[in-house]
Amino acid sequence: xxxxxxxxxxxxxxxxxxxxxxxxxxxxxxxxxxxxxxxxxxxxxxxxxxxxxxxxxxxxxxxxxxxxxxxxxxxxxxxxxxxxxxxxxxxxxxxxxxxxxxxxxxxxxxxxxxxxxxxxxxxxxxxxxxxxxxxxxxxxxxxxxxxxxxxxxxxxx
Numbered sequence: 001x002x003x004x005x006x007x008x009x010x011x012x013x014x015x016x017x018x019x020x021x022x023x024x025x026x027x028x029x030x031x032x033x034x035x036x037x038x039x040x041x042x043x044x045x046x047x048x049x050x051x052x053x054x055x056x057x058x059x060x061x062x063x064x065x066x067x068x069x070x071x072x073x074x075x076x077x078x079x080x081x082x083x084x085x086x087x088x089x090x091x092x093x094x095x096x097x098x099x100x101x102x103x104x105x106x107x108x109x110x111x112x113x114x115x116x117x118x119x120x121x122x123x124x125x126x127x128x129x130x131x132x133x134x135x136x137x138x139x140x141x142x143x144x145x146x147x148x149x150x151x152x153x154x155x156x157x
Contacts, residue, residue: 038054051095054095061143062142062144065135065142066085066144068084068133069081069082070146073149073151074150080125082120082123084133085118091111091115092138093136094109095107095108095109095135095136096132099131100130102126107121128147128149129147130146131145131146131147131148132144
């Protein structure tokens with residue numbers, strides 16, 4: 001048991017060291033190491049433009065299978081906890097949108113085959129608006145929304 005753990009530690013250390021040396025030598029740059037990301041979707045100024053750039057369509061159908069957990073009133077718009085959960089079959093991505101932000105697409109999570117339809121994060125909201133969860137499952141694009149009121153210092157502003 002201890003030998004197996006030691007081997008795993010040694011293999012992980014060697015792999016991390018090899019990647020570190022490759023980065024240090026300039027063989028791997030962060031642009032090459034990091035996956036491509038949909039820059040146009042994250043810089044879009046409207047919800048429809050963001051969805052079209054991200055998923056290829058702006059059409060999404062409201063669904064009861066998507067549950068959003070977020071506070072009704074957020075005292076600090078800089079750290080609003082949001083959890084999205086769905087029991088739909090074959091989920092390939094979950095995206096979170098804050099409709100009131102200048103750039104509404106907050107996050108997009110690509111899920112592997114067999115992954116649970118669950119993500120939890122903290123988002124930044126500029127003002128009171130709807131938080132929209134968009135779930136892509138197969139060829140379906142489903143959504144659910146929840147209004148989150150952002151106050152300043154809890155004053156209800």
